[in-house]
Amino acid sequence: MDSGISGAYTTRMTVRTRFAPSPTGYLHVGGARTALFNWLFARKHGGVFVLRIEDTDEARNTDDAKQAIFDGMEWLGMDWDEGPGKGGNFGPYFQSERKPIYDAWFQKLVDAGRVYEDGGAWRFRFERKPVTMNDLVCGEVTIDYTDESNTPDMVVKRSDGSYVFHFVNVVDDLEMEITHVIRGEDHLMNTPKHLQLIEAFGCKPPFYAHIPLILNPDGTKMSKRDAGAAVGDYPRQGFLPGAVVNFIALLGWNPKTDEEIFTLGELVERFSLENVNRAPARFDFEKCKWVNQQHLIPMGVEDFAVAARPFVEEAGLPIPENYTAVIAAVKEKVRLLGEVPAAVDFLLKDAFDYDGEAIAKVRGNAAAKDLLASLAESFATLADWSADAAKTALNDVAKAAGAKPGQLMFPLRVALSGRAHGPDLGDILDLLGEERCTERVRKFSQIL
RNA sequence: GACCCGUUCGUCUAUCGGUUAGGACUCCAGGUUUUCAUCCUGGCAAGAAGGGUUCGACUCCCUUACGGGUCGCCA
Numbered sequence: 001m002d003s004g005i006s007g008a009y010t011t012r013m014t015v016r017t018r019f020a021p022s023p024t025g026y027l028h029v030g031g032a033r034t035a036l037f038n039w040l041f042a043r044k045h046g047g048v049f050v051l052r053i054e055d056t057d058e059a060r061n062t063d064d065a066k067q068a069i070f071d072g073m074e075w076l077g078m079d080w081d082e083g084p085g086k087g088g089n090f091g092p093y094f095q096s097e098r099k100p101i102y103d104a105w106f107q108k109l110v111d112a113g114r115v116y117e118d119g120g121a122w123r124f125r126f127e128r129k130p131v132t133m134n135d136l137v138c139g140e141v142t143i144d145y146t147d148e149s150n151t152p153d154m155v156v157k158r159s160d161g162s163y164v165f166h167f168v169n170v171v172d173d174l175e176m177e178i179t180h181v182i183r184g185e186d187h188l189m190n191t192p193k194h195l196q197l198i199e200a201f202g203c204k205p206p207f208y209a210h211i212p213l214i215l216n217p218d219g220t221k222m223s224k225r226d227a228g229a230a231v232g233d234y235p236r237q238g239f240l241p242g243a244v245v246n247f248i249a250l251l252g253w254n255p256k257t258d259e260e261i262f263t264l265g266e267l268v269e270r271f272s273l274e275n276v277n278r279a280p281a282r283f284d285f286e287k288c289k290w291v292n293q294q295h296l297i298p299m300g301v302e303d304f305a306v307a308a309r310p311f312v313e314e315a316g317l318p319i320p321e322n323y324t325a326v327i328a329a330v331k332e333k334v335r336l337l338g339e340v341p342a343a344v345d346f347l348l349k350d351a352f353d354y355d356g357e358a359i360a361k362v363r364g365n366a367a368a369k370d371l372l373a374s375l376a377e378s379f380a381t382l383a384d385w386s387a388d389a390a391k392t393a394l395n396d397v398a399k400a401a402g403a404k405p406g407q408l409m410f411p412l413r414v415a416l417s418g419r420a421h422g423p424d425l426g427d428i429l430d431l432l433g434e435e436r437c438t439e440r441v442r443k444f445s446q447i448l
Numbered sequence: 449g450a451c452c453c454g455u456u457c458g459u460c461u462a463u464c465g466g467u468u469a470g471g472a473c474u475c476c477a478g479g480u481u482u483u484c485a486u487c488c489u490g491g492c493a494a495g496a497a498g499g500g501u502u503c504g505a506c507u508c509c510c511u512u513a514c515g516g517g518u519c520g521c522c523a
Binding site: 021057147154155160162166186188210213219254256277279282284286287288289290291297407410412419422426428 | 450451452453454455458459460461462470471472473474481482483484485486515516517518519520521522523
C-alpha cells in the first residue's frame with residue numbers, strides 16, 4: 001500500500017503529522033496513543049510533528065485544561081516541532097485564534113455555491129455519490145452519500161457565527177500542510193465528510209490512518225472516569241514515562257518480533273503504520289505494570305533512588321544518610337515506584353506490623369522461637385557487625401541446635417521485616433545494623 | 449434502527465492456504481537462590497458459529513452471532 005512516503009511521485013514530500021486535542025482538562029490514554037503514533041511516524045520519517053489545540057469550545061477552554069495536555073505530552077517525551085511555545089510558519093496553533101482564516105475558507109465555499117443557509121446556520125451541500133477513502137490501516141472503505149436521509153448536509157457554520165469541528169479540522173490540516181492524519185477510529189465515518197470538503201476546496205487530501213480504539217479491561221469503551229484513562233495519573237502511581245509509552249505503543253501495534261520492551265528511540269526505529277492492527281485492544285494493567293518493571297530493572301541505583309524519592313517523602317518516611325543503599329535493596333522487587341515506600345518502610349522506621357501469614361509460617365517451625373532467642377543473644381555479643389558476621393552467627397546458632405541454617409533464615413527475615421517477602425537478607429542485615437537487628441530478633445522471639 | 453470497522457489462549461499478539469497454531473502478561477508446578485526477588489524449565493489456555501471455494505483454510509468468499517464505532521448548530 002502506498003503510505004505516501006515511498007512512492008516515486010512523493011519522494012520529496014516532507015511528512016507532517018499533527019496531534020489536535022481539545023482541552024478537556026486532562027490527557028486521555030487514547031489521545032496519548034494517537035499522539036504517539038503521529039509522533040513516531042513523524043520522527044521515523046524525519047518529518048514534522050505539529051501540536052494544535054482545538055479550543056473552540058469556550059466553556060472548557062481553560063489554562064489548566066491546556067496545561068494538562070502540555071504536561072502529559074512532555075512527561076511522555078513527545079516534543080512538538082510546531083505549536084504552542086514553539087511557534088512555526090503555520091500558526092496560530094490555537095483554533096480560537098484562527099477565526100480570520102476560517103472566514104476566508106468559508107468564503108470559498110460561498111463563492112463555489114456549496115453552502116446554503118438553514119435556520120441561521122450554514123450547511124455544506126454534499127455531492128450525492130459514493131465516497132471512497134483509502135485508509136492506511138483500514139484499507140479501502142466506501143460510504144454511500146447517495147442516500148440523503150443517511151447523510152444529511154452538514155452544518156459547517158453555526159448560527160452564532162462559529163465553525164464546527166469538521167470545518168476547522170479540515171481547514172487547519174490543509175493550511176498546516178498536514179500530510180498524514182493519524183487519528184482514532186471514531187473518526188472513520190467523518191472522513192468522507194472531510195474528503196468532500198477538501199474536494200470542494202479543490203485541494204489534495206492528506207493520507208488517513210484510523211487506528212483502533214483502546215477499551216477498558218472489560219471491553220467497554222474507555223472514557224473519562226475509567227481507571228487508567230488519565231495520563232496524569234501515571235506519574236503519581238510511579239510509572240515511568242518510557243514504560244507507559246512502550247505499553248500503549250503495543251496496544252494496536254506490534255513490531256512483528258517477540259521483543260516487547262523498547263525505548264522511545266527503538267520505537268521510532270521500528271514503527272510503521274503497516275503493523276497497526278484493526279481491532280480495538282483492551283487495557284491490561286497487570287501487563288502495563290510488568291512493562292514498567294522491565295524499564296525499572298535496567299536503571300542505575302542512583303537514578304532509581306532519585307526517581308523513588310518523591311514517593312518515599314510523600315509517604316512521610318525519613319530520608320537517612322544511606323538512602324540510596326536502602327532504595328537499591330528493593331530496586332528489583334517493585335513494579336511501580338509507588339510500591340517503594342511500603343517495600344522499605346521497615347528499613348526506615350522501627351514501628352511496623354507483622355504479617356499474619358508470615359508469623360503463622362514461622363510458628364509452624366516449633367524450634368524457631370528458641371533459635372531466634374539465642375540468635376538475639378549471639379547478635380548482641382558480636383564484636384564487629386556485618387551481614388557476613390551475622391550470618392556466621394546464624395550458622396553457629398543453627399548448628400548448635402542441630403538445625404539447618406536455612407531453617408533460620410526465613411524466621412529471621414520475618415523478625416527483621418515483619419513479612420515474608422522483601423530485600424535480600426544480607427542487605428537487610430547490613431542496612432539495619434547490629435542494634436536494630438538484635439532488638440527486633442529479641443522482640444520477635446518473645447511474641448512468637 | 450441504518451451505515452462502517454472488527455472477531456486467534458482470560459488479556460496483548462504472531463501467522464501474509466500446508467505449522468505439533470508461536471511469543472508475552474496473569475496463574476500453577478518444579479529448579480536456582482543457605483532467605484526474598486531476579487532468573488531458568490515445564491504446565492494450563494485460542495482460531496465465534498455455519499456454509500462454501502480448494503488436494504488442503506485460522507488465513508479467501510457468503511451468512512449469522514457478538515464486540516466496537518458513527519449517525520449533533522460536541523470535538
